[in-house]
Amino acid sequence: MSARDVGAAVAAIGAKTKASPKIAVILGSGLGSLATEITAATRIPYPEIPGFERSTAPGHAGELVVGRLQGKDVAVMNGRFHYYEGYEPQAITFPVRVLRAWGVETLIVTNASGGLNPSFKAGDLMVMNDHINFMGANPLRGPNDEKLGPRFPDMVGTYTEELRALAHQVDPDLREGVYVAVAGPNFETPAELRMLRGFGADAVGMSTVPEVLVARHMRMRILAISTITDMATGIPGQIEHVTAEGVLEVANKAGRRLADVIKGVVAKL
Numbered sequence: 001m002s003a004r005d006v007g008a009a010v011a012a013i014g015a016k017t018k019a020s021p022k023i024a025v026i027l028g029s030g031l032g033s034l035a036t037e038i039t040a041a042t043r044i045p046y047p048e049i050p051g052f053e054r055s056t057a058p059g060h061a062g063e064l065v066v067g068r069l070q071g072k073d074v075a076v077m078n079g080r081f082h083y084y085e086g087y088e089p090q091a092i093t094f095p096v097r098v099l100r101a102w103g104v105e106t107l108i109v110t111n112a113s114g115g116l117n118p119s120f121k122a123g124d125l126m127v128m129n130d131h132i133n134f135m136g137a138n139p140l141r142g143p144n145d146e147k148l149g150p151r152f153p154d155m156v157g158t159y160t161e162e163l164r165a166l167a168h169q170v171d172p173d174l175r176e177g178v179y180v181a182v183a184g185p186n187f188e189t190p191a192e193l194r195m196l197r198g199f200g201a202d203a204v205g206m207s208t209v210p211e212v213l214v215a216r217h218m219r220m221r222i223l224a225i226s227t228i229t230d231m232a233t234g235i236p237g238q239i240e241h242v243t244a245e246g247v248l249e250v251a252n253k254a255g256r257r258l259a260d261v262i263k264g265v266v267a268k269l
């Protein structure tokens with residue numbers, strides 16, 4: 001386990017806000033628009049929370065926003081940490097440990113990803129119904145704290161069925177599928193993309209799986225929604241060059257719709 005102190009982080013947050021949300025949202029690349037809709041907001045920059053790292057990825061603000069959304073207390077992580085930034089898996093997922101210890105029970109996670117399923121198109125939103133951890137890293141490695149969760153967590157049903165159904169009710173045009181996580185930071189080669197599609201993945205990205213593993217370890221309810229920012233098919237003749245700027249541009253556009261989905265889900269929780 002890391003030397004990071006969950007209790008100290010909870011105390012630091014508790015010193016800034018009296019709210020105690022049951023719902024938290026982690027916002028991915030370019031998807032920060034939801035954070036502007038939180039009312040009565042307390043904004044806590046990550047450097048003010050002991051044990052939180054710095055957000056260095058483009059499109060990641062690096063603040064915890066605590067306030068009200070659709071009449072409910074929520075905590076929004078505006079910006080996350082990635083393995084490709086050089087952080088250890090336990091560092092990436094420390095905020096999830098902190099959110100749970102603070103009382104959060106439902107975690108909504110978002111990300112930007114490349115579409116592998118040929119029926120998808122850039123700008124689509126995909127509800128994750130499963131994942132493949134192809135990152136080569138796992139935040140649950142190392143000594144297990146049985147008070148938090150089991151040594152060998154069951155992963156069947158990780159993406160809470162009831163929450164997925166709610167998301168589809170709010171926006172009937174949502175796609176659904178399997179997300180495969182890679183370490184990055186390079187985008188995949190065409191050969192890697194064909195392999196990942198062959199694995200059964202519908203979208204590929206560089207985040208989310210570490211946070212989901214830790215949330216699942218602690219038996220949290222999980223909803224994850226991926227914005228397909230580019231089509232990463234690897235199919236000869238359909239090969240697109242992917243750029244970080246292009247990813248952010250599509251994510252920013254889709255961010256409004258994603259924010260509406262999350263608002264609709266939160267309203268029904």
Ligand code: HPA
Pocket residue numbers: 112113114115187188204205206229230232242247
């Ligand atoms: N691959 C991996 N991560 C991504 C992509 C991609 O094509 N698009 C957005 N994030």
